[in-house]
Amino acid sequence: MTDNLVPVHPGLAGGPVYLDYNATTPVDPRVTEAMLPYxxxxxxxxxxxxxxxxxxxxxxxRARAQVAGLIGARADEVVFTSSGSEADLLALRGTVLTSGHPRPHVITQVTEHPAVLGTCRSLERLHGARVTVLPVDGNGLVDPAALAAALTDDTVVVSVMAANNETGALQPITELAALAHERGVRFHCDAAQAAGKISLDVEELGVDLLTVVGHKMYAPKGIAALYVRDGVRLEPVAYGGGQERGLRAGTENVALAVALGAAARIAAGDPSDGTQARIAARQRGLHPRLAAALPGRVHLNGPDKGRLPNTLNVSIDGVIGHELLTAALGIAASTGSACHSGNHTPSPVLTAMGLDSKRALGALRLSLGRWSTPDDIETAATQLVKAAAAH
Structure with missing residues (x-):
């Protein structure tokens, strides 16, 4: 364990095994300590x-510099926002409204987070934009050739996420951003799931705009940041007192900004303490255990390689994901389905990858984090196998 990292997070003690870190993370006690004085x-x-x-x-x-340090940016290129959704809105709407095109063209891809897809729909409805949604392959990846073919003289921004929140699939951002820049087009990347889990450098990626989210990396909910490359003009998301480079008016939430900065500082130091390596090793051990105990029934969704080190998405034949999690007592995890008022439908991400509805409904998203232990993996595997075997 890293110095000052408690063996068991207070919020997890005595509760179910938590395998839903991609939904939200417990706040690191070191982050809490840093923000409390504010x-x-x-x-x-x-x-x-x-x-x-x-x-x-x-x-x-200091917080701005710490966030910048995590992603290889300059401190004055970091704009604090209240959420990843707001950061995505600022990036896309801000670019479209300053583009000067009578009918600006926006490109995204089908498995993007709803914050991006919803913003694109609003740009069509409210601002006359034309939106192209690129398909993905069976691993959930965008074909760079498809992006190259979709770019036009009217394209003003491309938005492709760094890592998918359900499957962990890592998109070829550097290649995609280079294609956009060849046509003089801005590139936005929602890195909510990637920041703090894999190395990110905005210069190496070549992105113009990048979203970082606090509650995905052990800071509280209600704080995020948008990297805005020097020279990129955006229409503000809120008007008033000129805070955040004039892009987001309103008195800054200093405590939450400090929290995000502390989380970024801890994440940036991770390579020396091996936290992510431990998480990756535990994630890699979970899939073969399930597959060995349920031969022929367990199917990986997404790439075997080239995905987040903490994320495993699998479907188990003969079960419905949410029913399996209900039966697997003592596990807190997510499924690949969107649940609204008890109506369970196949995940749009998985169906876009070509999975049939039966396999998509059988999906489980198991995402590990800083406090996942070998005992957690043992318990999760045992409980999932026991519940699946009963079906």
Whole structure:
């Protein structure tokens, strides 16, 4: 374990085995410790000009530099937002509204997060944009040739996520961004699931805009950031006092910004302590255990290689994912299906990859994290196999 990392997170002690880190992460106690003074002692408005504002203003600057350090950016290229959805909205709407095109063209892909797909639909409805949604292959990946063919003189922005939240599939962002830039097109990447799990460098990726989300990397909900490459113009998402480079007005939430900065600092230091390597090893051990215990019934969804080190998405023949999780007592995980008011439908991500409805409904998303232990993997495998064998 890393220094100062508690063996068992207080929020997980005594509860079910938590395998839903892609949905949200427990807040790291070190992050909580870093942010607490800005909820108590250092309450000043960072935009004020008196002693009470000094520490909040400096803390905000440190947090911005810490987030920038995680992704290889400059501190002045980091804009704090309230969520990944807001960051995606700022990136896409902001680009479209400053493009000057009478009917701007936006390109995305079919397995994007609803924050991106929903923003694209709003741009069609409210701003006359034309949107192209690229297909994916059986591993959930975009074909760069498909992007090249879709680019036109009217294309103003391409948005492709770094890693899929359900399957963990890693998109070829560097190649896709280079294709966009050959045509003078901005490239946005939603890296909500990737940041803190794999190495990200905005210069190596070649992206113009990149979304980072706090609650996916052990910070609280309600804080995120958008990397905006120097020189990229965006229409603000909120108007008023000029905070966040004039792109998001409103008094900054210093405590949450500090939390995101602390989470980014911890994640950036991970290569030296091996946390991600341990997570990856435990994830790799789960799939073969399930497959050996349920021969011929377990199918991997997404790429075998080239996916997030913490994410496993599998379908088990003869079961419905949400029913299996209900029967597998002591496990908190997700399925590949979207559940609304008890109506379970196949995951759009999995069906876009070509899975039939039966296999898509049998999917489980098992995502590990900082506090996943070997005992958790043992318990999860035992409970899932026991529940599946009963079907």
């Amino acid at each position: 909820l108590t002692d250092f309450f000043g408005n960072p935009s004020s000009n008196h002693p009470y504002s000094t520490e909040p203003r400096q803390a905000l600057a």
